[in-house]
Amino acid sequence: MSERPRVLVARQVFPETVERLSQHFELSVNTHDEAWDKAELIRRLQGHQGAFTTGSERIDEEVLAACPELKVVANMAVGYNNFDMDAFDRHGVQATNAPGVLTDTTADFGFALLMATARRIAESEHFLRRGEWQRWRYDMFVGGEVHGSTLGILGMGRIGQGIARRGAFGFGMNVIYHNRSRLDAQTEAECRAQYVSKDELLRSADHLVLVLPYSPESHHAIGAAELAAMKPTATLVNIARGGIVDDAALAAALRAGRIAAAGLDVFEGEPRVHPDLLTVPNVVLTPHIASATVGTRRAMADLAADNLIAFLTQGQAVTPINRLVGRQSHGDE
Numbered sequence: 001m002s003e004r005p006r007v008l009v010a011r012q013v014f015p016e017t018v019e020r021l022s023q024h025f026e027l028s029v030n031t032h033d034e035a036w037d038k039a040e041l042i043r044r045l046q047g048h049q050g051a052f053t054t055g056s057e058r059i060d061e062e063v064l065a066a067c068p069e070l071k072v073v074a075n076m077a078v079g080y081n082n083f084d085m086d087a088f089d090r091h092g093v094q095a096t097n098a099p100g101v102l103t104d105t106t107a108d109f110g111f112a113l114l115m116a117t118a119r120r121i122a123e124s125e126h127f128l129r130r131g132e133w134q135r136w137r138y139d140m141f142v143g144g145e146v147h148g149s150t151l152g153i154l155g156m157g158r159i160g161q162g163i164a165r166r167g168a169f170g171f172g173m174n175v176i177y178h179n180r181s182r183l184d185a186q187t188e189a190e191c192r193a194q195y196v197s198k199d200e201l202l203r204s205a206d207h208l209v210l211v212l213p214y215s216p217e218s219h220h221a222i223g224a225a226e227l228a229a230m231k232p233t234a235t236l237v238n239i240a241r242g243g244i245v246d247d248a249a250l251a252a253a254l255r256a257g258r259i260a261a262a263g264l265d266v267f268e269g270e271p272r273v274h275p276d277l278l279t280v281p282n283v284v285l286t287p288h289i290a291s292a293t294v295g296t297r298r299a300m301a302d303l304a305a306d307n308l309i310a311f312l313t314q315g316q317a318v319t320p321i322n323r324l325v326g327r328q329s330h331g332d333e
């Protein structure tokens with residue numbers, strides 16, 4: 001009887017997911033959810049054919065070169081900027097992600113953050129908790145209008161489209177977007193969204209939501225110059241990835257009132273947060289939880305597990321990121 005493939009579960013995950021994987025594989029699990037550095041990750045990963053990762057584990061040339069038995073890495077995330085895809089291709093390792101299952105939950109959260117930011121919910125709640133509320137005032141925590149305003153979306157994939165539909169049909173917003181490539185006319189009509197240049201997006205949006213993938217090209221796509229181009233009354237929401245916004249420039253712009261407010265779920269170098277962002281009042285900060293509902297996190301974990309099982313037992317992943325060229329068989333060779 002051939003040995004079962006060995007799989008490393010690099011972070012703690014639902015017990016049901018571990019149980020399901022254990023029916024197919026010899027598992028090593030990071031039960032205590034320790035933060036492994038690169039050397040420790042390599043040490044743990046060596047000798048395994050599969051890995052279950054989250055966006056926190058960086059899988060690059062050094063890791064793949066040190067783990068020649070590795071065949072597949074399944075990310076429990078739709079974003080995969082923690083993977084060096086050129087290195088995956090060089091080593092003939094299959095990478096998979098978890099698209100589709102988190103679209104609506106993440107779009108809901110994008111809207112929640114937009115509302116909290118524009119309507120100053122966190123800031124006013126802190127004020128109340130500090131016991132500073134003495135009386136009602138006509139101008140207390142006045143924020144920006146959401147309904148009927150102009151919603152700008154940078155990055156118009158599935159999540160961006162979900163946000164557009166919520167804005168257009170739920171809040172009567174005028175939706176404009178910019179994306180690497182323009183959507184087809186039918187999708188634009190379904191989202192009631194109009195394609196504009198990035199410059200116009202920055203100039204016209206009352207609320208700008210970032211939903212584009214992180215890459216070297218999108219690094220600091222929003223920096224000091226872009227923030228200066230926005231309306232002083234505008235809000236900025238980042239549910240995409242840290243690094244897309246220059247956090248130091250954003251903190252300076254918020255402090256100087258160059259834009260009204262920001263809502264951030266992701267940060268450069270997270271879980272560290274730029275110290276200046278922690279001291280400006282007009283920013284809502286959440287710890288990368290846009291996809292965090294029980295149902296969605298389960299669906300993400302299930303899809304990552306499906307990918308490992310399908311690839312290591314049948315040689316074909318469910319949601320592959322890369323196409324492996326020139327390999328005879330992948331799964332149980």
Ligand code: DGY
Pocket residue numbers: 055076077078079080102291
């Ligand atoms: C994703 O799926 O990319 C989310 O950011 C969760 O990590």
